[in-house]
Amino acid sequence: MIKKFDTEIAKCEAQIKAVLKKEDWLQEKVSRLLTIKGIGLISLAIVLAETQGFALINNVKQLTSYAGFDVVERESSTSVKGKTKISKKGNSRIRAALYFPALVASQHNAALRAVYQRINSGKTSMMVGVVSLQRKLLLLIYSMWKSGTLFQDRSLTSGDQERKPLLRHKDEVFENKVGRSTDLPTLDELPSDLSSEALLRQ
Template sequence: MFIRSGKKVHVVLPNTSKHYFSSLNVKTKTDAVDARILSQFGVERVHKLWSPPPGALLQLRNLTRYYVQLQEQKTALGNIKHSKDCSYDIQIFITKSNKKLISEIDKEIEKCLKEIKKTILEDKVLKERIRKVLTIKGVGLITAATIIAETMGFDQFHSSKQLVSYSGYDVVQRESGTSIKGKTRISKKGNRYIRNALYFPAMVACRHNETLKETYIRINRNNKTSKMISQVAIQRKLLVLIYTLWKNDTEFIENYQRGSLDPKTETTQDSSVAELL
């Protein structure tokens, strides 16, 4: 609505404005105070101009998010079914109703998947670029579609570091002198749909993607406390790899080595792909 009326729109992260409030030591919270501080925040700081996302990617994001929400509902109903199956003297109505709901959600999931495929196929450029992303072993259609849609084709990202932080894979350390030495972890302050989409692909890549499999084994060898650490590392590598292929508009080449390609058959492979792995 603001774009159509010719107004400029700036969108900032909620934690950015929150930290600004904290820096001013504002203790009172009312609508009037919030409006005044936000106005001051808008005038004092330089904010990036917001632009509306492309129609196809916006539709794809709506569909992939709805797909995840349907899957979550199915999981919740599956948990109910399991609890009822293990309970004593449950009415037949409850079990039948639960099975019916699961069946209906399965149908909606199938319809949603068809809509996702249809949206991709209708855009020739999007279809071709996603095809190239799917050359990575372990990455499926839903994973690729979710990541591309959630990042809007990586349009606002200028480095893999930005992408990693946006997705919540950035490392958080808590150390101070000799008295405080907290556990290193990822922040998880980012897009949960991206992390959700990369969970199972990382498990597949650890088994069938030879290069990532070597990385997974090496991290496990050095860190024997938890295999989840190596799983998260593979998720992060997959994300950065997808970003690199998309930005360079190229396919994944397993065991790629710099200078080993025949220029007649491959001309657009960036050396950064090899460095990522």
């Protein structure tokens, strides 16, 4: 059974590569995104497929909410505010696809490793840093997809990190060159049982 599954996985990877080679512009964009340390072809293909190449994504806030990385505050029945957490109301396939890339980036991506270590400093659970890197990788993919730039891996000190963030995304809106100009609704605005395919057709 394992051998059969491995064969099917190899076929899927071959089909993905074949699709990428059909369009020169797509192959070029994907090649640039694969320069991000930690991101592999399958993980990238899932992100692009689930967002239809960010065709209906207009800004990072929208993308963050769609993927379920938006932060909400825990509240008890007595309205006592607690720690914050991600909503997880968004596309679980995107979050799953970025889990292992985040783990790899925490070890082999100099810039993201520094962020990971800073966030997890003094914390008992390392998942806080992993989730943060998942979100950063997603926004980095989105930024590079729109701008067509190559990833630059730099070793950052804590001081440099404050002056030169890995990705400037606050209140930043990218030009939407593909698809309609209609805003993509967030997952918070839709029934939880809607699939990503149905959502992206809105």
